[in-house]
Amino acid sequence: MFGHTQLTAIDWLIMLLYFIFVLGIGFALKRFMKTSKDFFQAGRALPAWICGLAFMSANLGAQEVIGMGASGAKYGIATSHFYWIGAIPAMIFVGIFMMPFYYGSKARSVPEFLRLRFDEKTRALNACSFAVMTVFSSGISMYAMARLIQTLHIFDGLFLALGLPLGWIFHFSMLLSAMIVLGYIFLGGLTSAIYNEVLQFALIIAGFLPLVLIGLHNVGGISGLRAALPTAYMHSWRGMEHASTNPLGVDAFGLAMGLGFVLSFGYWCTDFLVIQTAMATDTQENARRVPLIAAIPKMFFPFLVILPGLLAIAATTPHNVTTETVANGVIVRETHVVSKAEAEGRGLVPAKTDPISGKIVLDASGKPELDYDLAIPSMLLHYFPSGLLGLGLTALLASFMSGMAGNVTAFNTVWTYDIYQSYLHKGASDQHYLKMGRWATVGGILLSMATAYAASGFNNIMDTLQLVFSFVNAPLFATFLLGMFWKRTTGNGAFTGLVAGTVAAMAHHGLTLPIEAHPGLHGGWITVLHTYPSDMAQNFWTAIWAFSANFVVAVVVSLFGKPKPEAELVGLVHSLTPKAASVEHVWWKRPEVLAVSLLVMVITLNLIFR
Amino acid sequence: MNLDLRIPMGMMFTLVGVILSVYGWATRGSALYARTGNVDVNLGWGLVLLVFGVVLFVLGRRGERRARMRPPKPPATDGRRRGH
Numbered sequence: 157m158f159g160h161t162q163l164t165a166i167d168w169l170i171m172l173l174y175f176i177f178v179l180g181i182g183f184a185l186k187r188f189m190k191t192s193k194d195f196f197q198a199g200r201a202l203p204a205w206i207c208g209l210a211f212m213s214a215n216l217g218a219q220e221v222i223g224m225g226a227s228g229a230k231y232g233i234a235t236s237h238f239y240w241i242g243a244i245p246a247m248i249f250v251g252i253f254m255m256p257f258y259y260g261s262k263a264r265s266v267p268e269f270l271r272l273r274f275d276e277k278t279r280a281l282n283a284c285s286f287a288v289m290t291v292f293s294s295g296i297s298m299y300a301m302a303r304l305i306q307t308l309h310i311f312d313g314l315f316l317a318l319g320l321p322l323g324w325i326f327h328f329s330m331l332l333s334a335m336i337v338l339g340y341i342f343l344g345g346l347t348s349a350i351y352n353e354v355l356q357f358a359l360i361i362a363g364f365l366p367l368v369l370i371g372l373h374n375v376g377g378i379s380g381l382r383a384a385l386p387t388a389y390m391h392s393w394r395g396m397e398h399a400s401t402n403p404l405g406v407d408a409f410g411l412a413m414g415l416g417f418v419l420s421f422g423y424w425c426t427d428f429l430v431i432q433t434a435m436a437t438d439t440q441e442n443a444r445r446v447p448l449i450a451a452i453p454k455m456f457f458p459f460l461v462i463l464p465g466l467l468a469i470a471a472t473t474p475h476n477v478t479t480e481t482v483a484n485g486v487i488v489r490e491t492h493v494v495s496k497a498e499a500e501g502r503g504l505v506p507a508k509t510d511p512i513s514g515k516i517v518l519d520a521s522g523k524p525e526l527d528y529d530l531a532i533p534s535m536l537l538h539y540f541p542s543g544l545l546g547l548g549l550t551a552l553l554a555s556f557m558s559g560m561a562g563n564v565t566a567f568n569t570v571w572t573y574d575i576y577q578s579y580l581h582k583g584a585s586d587q588h589y590l591k592m593g594r595w596a597t598v599g600g601i602l603l604s605m606a607t608a609y610a611a612s613g614f615n616n617i618m619d620t621l622q623l624v625f626s627f628v629n630a631p632l633f634a635t636f637l638l639g640m641f642w643k644r645t646t647g648n649g650a651f652t653g654l655v656a657g658t659v660a661a662m663a664h665h666g667l668t669l670p671i672e673a674h675p676g677l678h679g680g681w682i683t684v685l686h687t688y689p690s691d692m693a694q695n696f697w698t699a700i701w702a703f704s705a706n707f708v709v710a711v712v713v714s715l716f717g718k719p720k721p722e723a724e725l726v727g728l729v730h731s732l733t734p735k736a737a738s739v740e741h742v743w744w745k746r747p748e749v750l751a752v753s754l755l756v757m758v759i760t761l762n763l764i765f766r
Numbered sequence: 767m768n769l770d771l772r773i774p775m776g777m778m779f780t781l782v783g784v785i786l787s788v789y790g791w792a793t794r795g796s797a798l799y800a801r802t803g804n805v806d807v808n809l810g811w812g813l814v815l816l817v818f819g820v821v822l823f824v825l826g827r828r829g830e831r832r833a834r835m836r837p838p839k840p841p842a843t844d845g846r847r848r849g850h
Binding site for chain 1: 768769771774775777778779781782785786789790793798799801802803805807808811812815818
């Protein structure tokens with residue numbers, strides 16, 4: 157498949173230029189890394205706009221760019237729920253209500269906040285599960301990137317020219333991404349990761365905006381797109397009253413509660429991967445502004461990452477074309493041969509091929525299954541001439557690497573502060589922890605590589621990630637919500653609640669199954685008590701159960717225990733913390749004003765695309 | 767932090783912009799652009815990125831110069847804020 161990927165020198169040049177700048181930024185930052193605070197917290201001195209863009213791009217990894225394009229091709233505009241319902245409200249909430257406690261408590265990480273608010277065991281539980289999850293996510297990013305490079309035959313020309321076996325491409329891609337990410341984080345720590353996330357953000361726009369414009373031009377504008385697609389593709393809310401009448405297979409309640417509340421608040425409000433970028437700003441007011449600044453581009457990203465998926469489906473399916481040109485009186489006949497997978501696909505989305513037999517995978521009704529994950533890559537290869545193709549592929553690689561980088565910096569901080577300094581080696585010098593952070597980066601990357609090789613068995617990146625997030629993250633938000641807004645919550649309550657939530661998530665997953673799935677990875681591994689119309693519905697409900705179990709158990713256990721003295725909770729609990737006076741005198745720059753305008757904008761977008 | 771991101775970022779986009787627009791200018795009217803509906807996207811987008819890169823670079827340099835002229839404030843306050 158995609159045998160025609162021919163990268164020219166100009167494409168290589170652009171890719172090389174990016175690698176040079178990425179590592180160059182790391183080297184330039186190295187001399188500022190004097191203390192562990194510089195390395196792990198970017199010295200708490202970065203401007204809000206940089207942290208805001210990084211806050212958004214920290215999760216712009218494999219899941220986002222490839223997964224959202226794939227989902228756009230599969231479900232249409234309804235995918236925008238992951239942004240407009242599944243991100244913006246949570247980003248507003250964390251900025252307005254939670255950031256004062258994260259930033260103001262002087263905690264250096266999210267697990268450390270849990271220790272200040274609750275106790276040591278809650279922190280240990282969170283730190284350990286979080287460390288495992290970051291390594292896992294970064295490994296999946298790495299794996300997805302190597303697999304994509306292999307599928308698109310990006311390095312094939314290079315390897316053939318050098319006489320190396322093509323089987324090494326997968327390992328070479330893993331090693332290359334590992335070395336680059338390791339290089340810039342080892343040198344510049346969190347600052348380096350944040351700077352590169354911003355760089356990647358700009359690259360994604362630079363690489364994908366022309367793709368959307370050319371794709372739209374090709375199908376005849378928005379009206380052409382509308383005409384080429386089934387009506388359900390262009391509406392995000394149609395048929396949402398019932399799970400069986402919309403492509404996602406979710407009803408509005410499951411969507412709003414599962415995705416809009418539990419999953420998205422669990423991710424954006426508690427995940428240190430994104431919170432660390434906000435905590436790197438210079439003042440508390442700026443820290444509150446970071447998620448709000450991030451929400452602005454986030455709101456418009458569906459047009460950049462989901463729309464290409466729709467455009468891929470709407471485009472004409474490629475077929476063999478013979479062109480005749482007359483050059484110097486000689487007739488030259490050229491036949492452009494498309495592969496079977498492309499010809500059997502829909503639009504530019506190719507059919508799925510079995511990686512071992514090379515045959516096209518058929519669904520139960522005998523029709524070829526589509527490989528939606530290739531929607532965006534095949535758009536890039538189809539429309540971009542060399543030059544722009546180099547830029548587009550660089551943007552894609554940048555997004556994979558930056559997805560890894562955020563995980564790796566979150567890992568090295570939590571490992572060093574919350575595990576190493578707290579339990580393994582207390583009271584060492586700051587220089588010792590700085591050194592530890594550097595080596596934790598190396599360890600984190602090695603573990604990611606190990607996970608990437610282990611993860612080769614899993615096929616769907618998005619589903620696997622969602623599954624992990626719903627087990628670990630979904631119950632988490634209940635803990636933070638109770639911790640920050642109910643002063644009676646005790647450490648024992650928080651801890652038992654978290655355990656109960658994760659157990660509930662696993663139990664729910666083990667007892668239910670999406671329709672037409674086999675028991676196993678998709679659920680039902682205990683026994684099947686309930687069947688959901690789609691795996692997405694099952695994921696959302698797993699999250700709802702986990703959150704509820706955590707909430708109820710934490711409240712009940714807390715009521716039986718003795719709460720912390722109020723004096724110890726100042727700065728950690730809403731009702732006991734004096735409201736900081738705003739230092740911002742320009743009214744429209746106040747976080748609250750920004751939040752309200754964001755809400756109005758997101759409601760408008762939902763109304764336009766209802 | 768003493769490195770304003772806008773400077774390296776501006777430099778990178780300026781270079782990418784130059785590469786794309788020079789390449790686009792050299793290949794204008796070639797069969798390369800059949801797939802985009804005969805639009806020389808390299809030249810057009812290259813120029814856009816070039817302008818973006820230069821603006822970013824200039825803003826970064828100006829911010830750095832302004833920060834250097836400002837007397838350093840005591841570290842207890844928010845004196846390290848810069849780049850706006």
